Amino acid sequence: xxxxxxxxxxxxxxxxxxxxxxxxxxxxxxxxxxxxxxxxxxxxxxxxxxxxxxxxxxxxxxxxxxxxxxxxxxxxxxxxxxxxxxxxxxxxxxxxxxxxxxxxxxxxx
Amino acid sequence: xxxxxxxxxxxxxxxxxxxxxxxxxxxxxxxxxxxxxxxxxxxxxxxxxxxxxxxxxxxxxxxxxxxxxxxxxxxxxxxxxxxxxxxxxxxxxxxxxxxxxxxxxxxxx
Numbered sequence: 001x002x003x004x005x006x007x008x009x010x011x012x013x014x015x016x017x018x019x020x021x022x023x024x025x026x027x028x029x030x031x032x033x034x035x036x037x038x039x040x041x042x043x044x045x046x047x048x049x050x051x052x053x054x055x056x057x058x059x060x061x062x063x064x065x066x067x068x069x070x071x072x073x074x075x076x077x078x079x080x081x082x083x084x085x086x087x088x089x090x091x092x093x094x095x096x097x098x099x100x101x102x103x104x105x106x107x108x109x
Numbered sequence: 110x111x112x113x114x115x116x117x118x119x120x121x122x123x124x125x126x127x128x129x130x131x132x133x134x135x136x137x138x139x140x141x142x143x144x145x146x147x148x149x150x151x152x153x154x155x156x157x158x159x160x161x162x163x164x165x166x167x168x169x170x171x172x173x174x175x176x177x178x179x180x181x182x183x184x185x186x187x188x189x190x191x192x193x194x195x196x197x198x199x200x201x202x203x204x205x206x207x208x209x210x211x212x213x214x215x216x217x218x
Contacts (some may be wrong), residue, residue: 031204043209044152087151091205096167097138101151 003027003098005091010104013078020074021103023088032091033071035062037084038102044087047073075105083107112136113210115200121216128187130213132200134180141183141203143167143175145196146212152199158183190217 006023013019025033033050048055050062050071061074071090075082088100112135122128132141143156144167153214154167156175164175172194175191187194195217 034206043212046206046208049206056164096154096157097207099152101149 003102004088006086006088006100006103008103012063012104012106012108014108015078015080016078017078018074019078021105022070022072023090023100023103024068024070025088025090025098026069027087027090027092027098028066028069030090030092033062033064033106034069034089034091034100035060035073036087036089038087039084044099047086049088072075078107080109113200113202113208115198115210115213117213118211119214123217123218124191124192125189128190128215128217130185130198130200130215132183132185132210134183134200134202136202136208137180137196138202138204139180140202142201142207143173143183143185144199144201145169145194147196147197155185155198190215192217194198 003026035047036044037047038044048057048062050064052064054063059076063072081104085104086100087102091097114133116131139160142157144152146152153169155169155173156167158164158177161177174186198213201207
């Protein structure tokens with residue numbers, strides 16, 4: 001099993017729709033989890049941290065399922081500006097941070 | 110945005126020439142990282158630093174060296190560039206959450 005695995009997509013979603021994607025991780029000792037957003041030819045930018053209790057930031061909701069070892073990102077009322085690649089990031093305790101290869105999202109007008 | 114700059118932003122060089130990329134931060138952060146990003150591979154850690162003169166290897170360190178003589182600067186050197194080192198190079202800072210510089214696009218002909 002790969003350390004961090006994401007569906008590469010692309011997810012083609014009409015504007016206004018809700019979209020969700022998951023990321024699975026292999027190290028059960030992982031402590032910290034994040035979602036990053038990366039626009040074409042730009043650097044990754046932190047979108048949100050993922051807490052055990054789940055967290056929400058506007059239209060974005062992130063959740064952690066430790067039992068099944070995955071994190072999820074839900075985007076509601078999607079906007080054209082949400083088109084990007086979303087990177088799942090896992091920080092195992094005492095080891096180096098691991099980046100997923102990303103899920104591409106295209107919001108269609 | 111975190112104060113991280115990278116120079117140069119773009120570089121074209123020839124095989125066999127030495128190349129040095131610079132990362133500069135104004136956040137006084139202890140941890141700094143160099144990644145490369147290639148299609149199909151995602152972000153891969155080259156080297157990282159946990160303090161002045163303290164550095165360690167990442168997963169793809171062959172052909173690269175680093176130096177950190179000041180907290181704010183982290184240099185990545187390709188001693189003899191090869192075409193396989195054509196990539197986008199990102200510098201990052203942070204210990205748990207990481208923040209990225211704008212990247213350097215390097216082409217080795």
